[in-house]
Amino acid sequence: MTIRLKETDAAVIGIGWTGSIVARELTKAGLNVVGLERGSKRMPRENFTLPSVRDDLKYAVRQELFQDAQLETVSLRHSPADTALPIRRLGSFLPGTDLGGAGAHWNGMTWRLLPSDHNLRTHLTERYGRDAVPAEMTIEDFPVSYDELEPYYDKFEKLCGVSGKAGNLGGQIINGGNVFEGPRQNEYPNPPLTRSMAGEIMTQRGAQSWLPSVSGTIKQRQQGLHQLRRADARRL
Numbered sequence: 001m002t003i004r005l006k007e008t009d010a011a012v013i014g015i016g017w018t019g020s021i022v023a024r025e026l027t028k029a030g031l032n033v034v035g036l037e038r039g040s041k042r043m044p045r046e047n048f049t050l051p052s053v054r055d056d057l058k059y060a061v062r063q064e065l066f067q068d069a070q071l072e073t074v075s076l077r078h079s080p081a082d083t084a085l086p087i088r089r090l091g092s093f094l095p096g097t098d099l100g101g102a103g104a105h106w107n108g109m110t111w112r113l114l115p116s117d118h119n120l121r122t123h124l125t126e127r128y129g130r131d132a133v134p135a136e137m138t139i140e141d142f143p144v145s146y147d148e149l150e151p152y153y154d155k156f157e158k159l160c161g162v163s164g165k166a167g168n169l170g171g172q173i174i175n176g177g178n179v180f181e182g183p184r185q186n187e188y189p190n191p192p193l194t195r196s197m198a199g200e201i202m203t204q205r206g207a208q209s210w211l212p213s214v215s216g217t218i219k220q221r222q223q224g225l226h227q228l229r230r231a232d233a234r235r236l
């Protein structure tokens with residue numbers, strides 16, 4: 001039976017990051033928007049709080065937050081002569097499903113590309129010579145430069161509250177941030193996260209003890225590691 005719903009200005013099919021950003025922009029422009037999502041309605045308070053969020057069987061084994069390949073099958077063939085076969089269980093590429101799509105469970109890492117990532121072929125050729133990129137390698141420049149995309153990086157970081165410390169504000173290098181990043185017009189909307197103990201060991205003391213010794217002997221490196229371990233034992 002066909003159900004006739006009230007007319008609306010726009011319908012967005014699929015409410016992941018892309019669909020929700022499009023819907024938000026359209027509603028800001030004054031349109032009435034309906035979002036149609038194939039999956040269920042998952043809300044942070046009901047679905048992503050302790051202890052139920054730690055349900056390994058549901059999420060890690062049965063992969064409930066991902067497209068069910070048995071319902072919506074993707075088929076694969078390795079050559080045009082093969083018969084396409086259905087993939088019943090997805091491996092590394094896991095399309096999201098449910099309200100929020102993959103954005104409901106992503107890792108929340110939102111790096112900007114480096115300016116040289118945007119024009120990689122030109123960058124490599126200029127830096128390492130005409131033969132640096134082998135003929136059969138398909139590396140190309142993006143049609144959009146870092147500078148053109150920068151206002152949108154900025155917008156997205158504000159939209160989802162990315163945290164960090166700028167290392168290059170409008171061309172001015174800032175110590176404590178990533179000094180290799182492209183120039184940003186604004187500081188991050190949120191301050192850097194507090195470092196966990198593991199992160200602290202890895203980035204501060206780990207890097208400091210390793211860097212001078214990387215060029216040193218194996219014995220020096222081992223001494224650096226021993227010092228680290230002794231310091232950890234004392235800390236624990």
Ligand SMILES: Cc1cc2nc3c(=O)[nH]c(=O)nc-3n(C[C@H](O)[C@H](O)[C@H](O)COP(=O)(O)OP(=O)(O)OC[C@H]3O[C@@H](n4cnc5c(N)ncnc54)[C@H](O)[C@@H]3O)c2cc1C
Nearest residue numbers: 014016017018037038096097098101102103106107108109
């Ligand atoms: C485990 C995991 C971790 C990740 N971590 C990161 C990270 O740290 N940083 C990062 O930048 N990216 C990360 N990603 C990638 C990022 O989450 C995705 O690129 C992003 O969420 C894609 O958004 P999207 O809106 O394009 O698609 P999706 O999130 O896939 O949304 C599409 C939506 O459309 C719905 N849909 C599809 N077909 C239909 C239909 N016919 N009718 C109705 N609805 C439909 C789906 O159910 C889904 O909700 C991660 C992805 C995964 C899977």
